[in-house]
Amino acid sequence: MNEKLKIKGNKIKVFEKYWENDDVSVIMILLVLHYSISGKTLSVQLKKIAFILDAVKKNLSVSKLSTLLSSPWQISDGMRKMVIIAFEKGFLDIKETNSVISFSLTTKGSALVEKIEKDKILPDLSSNIRVWSKAVSNNELKNQRLIW
Numbered sequence: 001m002n003e004k005l006k007i008k009g010n011k012i013k014v015f016e017k018y019w020e021n022d023d024v025s026v027i028m029i030l031l032v033l034h035y036s037i038s039g040k041t042l043s044v045q046l047k048k049i050a051f052i053l054d055a056v057k058k059n060l061s062v063s064k065l066s067t068l069l070s071s072p073w074q075i076s077d078g079m080r081k082m083v084i085i086a087f088e089k090g091f092l093d094i095k096e097t098n099s100v101i102s103f104s105l106t107t108k109g110s111a112l113v114e115k116i117e118k119d120k121i122l123p124d125l126s127s128n129i130r131v132w133s134k135a136v137s138n139n140e141l142k143n144q145r146l147i148w
Contacts, residue, residue: 022082024122026085026089027112027116028053028125028129029079029083029086029092029103030091030092030109030112030116031126031130031133032048032049032052032053032132032133033049033092035133036048037104037105042104043093043095043104045100045102045138046083046101047141048136048141050079052133052136053079055068056125056128056129062131065135083103090108091108092109093106
């Protein structure tokens with residue numbers, strides 16, 4: 001996995017192929033967590049992870065943020081599996097506070113993300129996830145509904 005991968009061709013189709021690869025799917029979830037955690041917030045809500053992956057999958061730009069947020073979306077069936085795999089491998093912690101599910105990176109998960117950034121693995125995908133993670137705030141997600 002030390003080879004640099006570039007996204008070429010139809011990004012939506014490429015994303016779907018990435019999502020079928022368990023290792024890359026887990027990396028995508030860890031990248032969303034890594035780029036979303038800032039300040040005092042040490043965890044990220046499930047709906048933010050699902051929303052960002054949905055936006056990246058649709059290959060939308062951040063300029064479409066308001067349109068996207070007001071439109072209905074649903075969680076991918078595969079995301080539940082990937083969260084469980086990441087948890088079982090020790091990359092993330094799952095928290096529940098007042099029936100809100102959120103996630104944080106473990107030390108092992110943080111080390112993996114740092115290696116991904118250092119070795120520039122999946123640079124285009126990482127860049128897209130970084131942009132969306134910074135652009136989407138929890139306040140903007142308040143009207144989104146997610147059935148887990």
